[in-house]
Amino acid sequence: MIKTDAVNFRLIIATLFLVGFPQLGLTKNSLAVNTEDLRPFVSGSYQQIQKKHQNSEFLVVLWSLDCPPCMTELKHLGELHQQYPEFKLVLIATDNRDRNDELQRALTLYGLASVESWGFADNYIEKLRFEIDNSWYGDLPRSYFFAPQQRVIRLRGALAKEKLHTLFKRNSDKNMAAVNGNEPN
Amino acid sequence: MLLGKYNHHKYVNGLLLPLIILVTYALPAASEMMKHKHISSMKYSEESAACDPAQVAPSLACAKAPSAEFDNEGQLWVIWSFGQHLYLSSSSDKGINFSTSVRVNLTPENIAARGENRPKIALDQQGNIYISWTRSLSKPYTGDIRFSHSRDGGKHFSAPVTINDNRDIITHRFDSMSVTETGRVYLAWLDKRDKVKAEEQGDNYSGAALYYTYADIYTSPHADTYAYNGNIEFQPNMKIADNTCECCRLAMVLDRNALPIIMWRDIYEDNIRDHSLVRFINENKAAPSTRVSHDQWQINACPHHGPALSINTDNVIHATWFNDVAEDESTVVDNVAPHTLNNHIPGKHTLFYARSTNDGATFSEPVGFGNYGHAASHPYVIALEQKVFLVWKEFDGKETHIQQMRSDNGGVSWSHSTSIAVTTGQSDHPLLIRDQSQAYLSWQTSEEGYRLIALKNNALDTFQ
Numbered sequence: 096m097i098k099t100d101a102v103n104f105r106l107i108i109a110t111l112f113l114v115g116f117p118q119l120g121l122t123k124n125s126l127a128v129n130t131e132d133l134r135p136f137v138s139g140s141y142q143q144i145q146k147k148h149q150n151s152e153f154l155v156v157l158w159s160l161d162c163p164p165c166m167t168e169l170k171h172l173g174e175l176h177q178q179y180p181e182f183k184l185v186l187i188a189t190d191n192r193d194r195n196d197e198l199q200r201a202l203t204l205y206g207l208a209s210v211e212s213w214g215f216a217d218n219y220i221e222k223l224r225f226e227i228d229n230s231w232y233g234d235l236p237r238s239y240f241f242a243p244q245q246r247v248i249r250l251r252g253a254l255a256k257e258k259l260h261t262l263f264k265r266n267s268d269k270n271m272a273a274v275n276g277n278e279p280n
Numbered sequence: 281m282l283l284g285k286y287n288h289h290k291y292v293n294g295l296l297l298p299l300i301i302l303v304t305y306a307l308p309a310a311s312e313m314m315k316h317k318h319i320s321s322m323k324y325s326e327e328s329a330a331c332d333p334a335q336v337a338p339s340l341a342c343a344k345a346p347s348a349e350f351d352n353e354g355q356l357w358v359i360w361s362f363g364q365h366l367y368l369s370s371s372s373d374k375g376i377n378f379s380t381s382v383r384v385n386l387t388p389e390n391i392a393a394r395g396e397n398r399p400k401i402a403l404d405q406q407g408n409i410y411i412s413w414t415r416s417l418s419k420p421y422t423g424d425i426r427f428s429h430s431r432d433g434g435k436h437f438s439a440p441v442t443i444n445d446n447r448d449i450i451t452h453r454f455d456s457m458s459v460t461e462t463g464r465v466y467l468a469w470l471d472k473r474d475k476v477k478a479e480e481q482g483d484n485y486s487g488a489a490l491y492y493t494y495a496d497i498y499t500s501p502h503a504d505t506y507a508y509n510g511n512i513e514f515q516p517n518m519k520i521a522d523n524t525c526e527c528c529r530l531a532m533v534l535d536r537n538a539l540p541i542i543m544w545r546d547i548y549e550d551n552i553r554d555h556s557l558v559r560f561i562n563e564n565k566a567a568p569s570t571r572v573s574h575d576q577w578q579i580n581a582c583p584h585h586g587p588a589l590s591i592n593t594d595n596v597i598h599a600t601w602f603n604d605v606a607e608d609e610s611t612v613v614d615n616v617a618p619h620t621l622n623n624h625i626p627g628k629h630t631l632f633y634a635r636s637t638n639d640g641a642t643f644s645e646p647v648g649f650g651n652y653g654h655a656a657s658h659p660y661v662i663a664l665e666q667k668v669f670l671v672w673k674e675f676d677g678k679e680t681h682i683q684q685m686r687s688d689n690g691g692v693s694w695s696h697s698t699s700i701a702v703t704t705g706q707s708d709h710p711l712l713i714r715d716q717s718q719a720y721l722s723w724q725t726s727e728e729g730y731r732l733i734a735l736k737n738n739a740l741d742t743f744q
Contacts, residue, residue, distance in 0.1 A: 160420055162582040163526060218706040218726060221675040225655065229677070232604055232630065232657045234583045252551075252581035 132195050135216030136187055141226050144185055144213075148241065153183035154262060155239045157227070160190050160197055162235040164253035166205075171256040173205035179263045188214045189223075189235065333363030340369055340378060341729035345398035345708055348722045348732070350715040351407050356732065357434065358722075359401040359411055364388030366399055366413060368434045374720070375732030384428050384437045390416040392423060392453065395658065395709040396529045396584055402459035408498065409434050410465055412443075412457040421526075423453040425469045427512065429497060438512070443493060445517045446473040451488055454586075456530035460538040464563075467514070468492045468530055468542050474522060487547045488526040492518050492540075494563055520558055520566050523547045529586030535559060536595050541640060543572060543587045543599060552578045555587050555601050557640045572643050573632065575603035585658065590712075592663040597636040598691050599643065600659040600670060604630045606652050628652040631659045631672055635691040647694065649685055650674065656683070662712035662719050666690045669719050669735050671700070671710045679703065682710045682721060684735065700735070703727050 134140075144155065156172065158165035176184060186207065188198050192214035202208050217223055224231045228249065231237065238250040240262060250258075331342035340346060343360030350356055356371040358378070366384035371377060385391075392414035393399060399413040409430040414423040425443040430436060444452035451472035458466045471491040478485035495514040525545035532542045539560040546556040546569075554577065558569040572587075585602035592598075606628040629648030636643045650656025654674035661670050668687040673680060682701040685694045701710075701723060708724040712735075721733040 159582075161527070161584075163421060164580050164582060167580075219704075220706065221655065221673075221680050225675055225677055229653055230606070230655060232583075232585065232602070232655050234579065234581045234585075234604065236581060252579040 133188060133192055133198055133212050133214035135192060136213040136223065137217045138222055138226060140213060141223075145241065148183055148185070151183055152243065152265075153185060153241050155185045155187060155241070156236060157187050157189055157238070158236045159188060160194060160201060165236045166201070168236045168253040168259075169201065169205040169207060171254070171259050173207050174256075175259055175263045176210060177206055182263045184210050186210055186212045188212070189220065189233075190214060191218070192216050338362040338365065338367055338381065340367075340381070343367070343724065343730070344393035345395060346722070346724050346730055347398055347401050347711065348713050349401050349403055350713060351403045352405060352716075353407070354715050357401055357403065357409060358730065359384070359399045360730075361391045361393035361399055361413075364390060366391060366411065366428075368401075368409070368411070368430075368437075370434060371732075374734070375730065382434055382437070384411055385426075385440050387440075389426075389440075392416050396527065396586055397454050398529075400455060400457045402457050402465075404459050404463040405461040406463070407433060408463055410457065410459050410497075411437070412455045412467055414453045414455050414469075415442075417449050419449055421451050421453070421472075422449045423451065425452050425455045425467060427465070427467065427514075429465075429512075431498070441512050441514075443467055443514055443517075444469070444471065444491070446471070448473065448476065450476055451526065452491075454528070454530055456532040456542070458532045458534050458540055460534060462538075463498045464494055464496050464538070465514075466492070466494045466532065466534075466540045466563075468520070468532055468540070470524060470526055470530070470544075471517075471519075472526070474519070485523070486551070487523045489519055490521040490524050490530070490542070490544055490558075492520050492542075492566075515564075518564070518566075521546070521556065521569055524556075525553050525583070527582040527584055531587045531589040531599075533589045533591045533597075535591060535639065539563060541589065541591065541597065543589050543601075545583065545586055545601070546571075550578065551580045552576055553583060554603070555599075557597075557599070559640050570640055570642075572599055572634065572640075573601055573603060573646065575605045575632070575646075577603040577605045579604075588660045590661045590663040590668070592665060592690070594665075594690070595637075595639065596663070596690055597640050597643075598633070598661045598663050598668055599635070600631065600633045600661040602630055602657060602659060603632065606630050629656070631656050633659075633661065633670055633691065633694075644691075649694070649697065650683065651697075654681075658709040660710055660712045662714055663691070664714055664717075664719050664737075667719070667737065669712060670694075671712055671721055673707070673710055674699075680705075680707050680725075682723060684721075686735070701731065701733055 198214055215223055236253055240248040340360050343362050346358050346360035348356055348358045356375055358369045360367050367381040369378040369381045397414055402410045411428045413426050415426050416423050426440045427443050428437045428440045452469055454470045456468045469491055470488040472488045474489045475485040493514045495512055525547055528545040530544045532540050535541050541559045543557045545553055548554050554575055555573040556569045557572050558566050560566050587601040590598045629650055631650040632646040632648055634643040634646045650672055651674055654676050657673050659672040666689055668691045670685045671682050674683050679702050681699040683697045684700045685697050687694050703725040706726040711722040713720050713722050719735040723731050
């Protein structure tokens, strides 16, 4: 049914454009459905993501359609992405990419359609998890913040919006300390 | 041979019922029957083309999340999902060869069939077969609890019925089932009707609620007439607990009074996801629940890890669960390839076992087990008199192992952990079942298909 809904939704959007109502104000981030598939996340993808963004700070968020707290997190992420579009965010859905329509629909709903998004594309999920974090047992959502000096901060569960906001706007070590209150030093 | 046993069943020998069965089920079911062989080379995931329901015939090797039980005669019964149908297969040689498979639901429907939320099977002393599952609905996290049964040895099944008496398109999921020797069916599940109600009134409600019902399928005065037309009369749904975790399997066993004991991942205070247990004073009255784990794992997330329970004739309750308290909520991790990390950290565990000798009022100090650095997960427990087996999953970077520990003294002390099965592809949660004298691992993997592996009963020589 969801897939059907997604198709219907696309049809509605396509129809609106075809009949000449693009002026309805459908912004790219709010309603337009990204028709491209999610990038296939396979063995080696995580290293590829790290390499690609190695010169900047970025936040990787792992999520799933089967995870109610993930939706709360996506909502906050969408709002912060609108506020700080320059902040590098990478989303990885642990659902198989055969649920692409549902995944895209959720991303679109929360204004995250334009964010770099991946979807698990290997059924051997233990291996994919292990490459991300060998002590990750599958709980969702979870995030990894790639900070300077090769530091990675593991963040578990749905993050409070205030905590995410601190991450998004951080540009100093002072802010970093506020984010990472548990860092052993 | 096996079916002959059921031909003598008092209900099957009636005049009316065979006629109903013939007209309603036997003819369409006959066309649904198919010869099934164990095809080990096929992938069980429907994501792979080799198991695409649109392209291949149903097979256990391609099934998602099968569950199994033995009957009193030692026959293995496996319920499995493929496409939008449930199928039942049986084996008289401990899972080497399987019989013809039979469709349970003749009308297709979406069936939840993943590790934590999977179809269930139970049998009573007469060999009647009971099946429960969650039917997925149109919105995320929504479902209905479904039930069907067979009184002729799995040849025919009753029309599936929905058990939850709230029919909103909301969460009624994660069914758990126990059946007494005389055929009373207990069902419990996670239900969000109270959350919806609270939120409509502007209140917050964390998690879901634990609901419960039961039915006496064969002792009801109307049993002969309603058994196969779907008009099964379960008791009105009863709420057992509020604010439970919403995405973890439940565990249910029967105590010495044939009443359920249910364990679930609960929510304490502010998102502390510890476990609770409830037993029943009678079938209509639950005792106050008790807290089993005190790990204080605080997380606003879906752990996707429910507990497991087993109980023995000595009434000792064996419980196992996952709580990832070994890892802080926010920590700096080394930005290095995982395989270069020191995997095993002694004393650091996420899996726990505890036992209760007073009907669940209190539990022993939990024993931690499993290799933390190998993502030890999804523990299961089964007791066979004084022998108690624990199995769980680990991944060492290349292979997935099912690890096992055994106790020969009712869970007081434990052997070292050993690997009893391995795979190099996708795999299901490990489950344990038992017959009269032996415990078995029931495990589905994409590379090897369905496997039933006997757990060794020989004397232990090493204890922790």
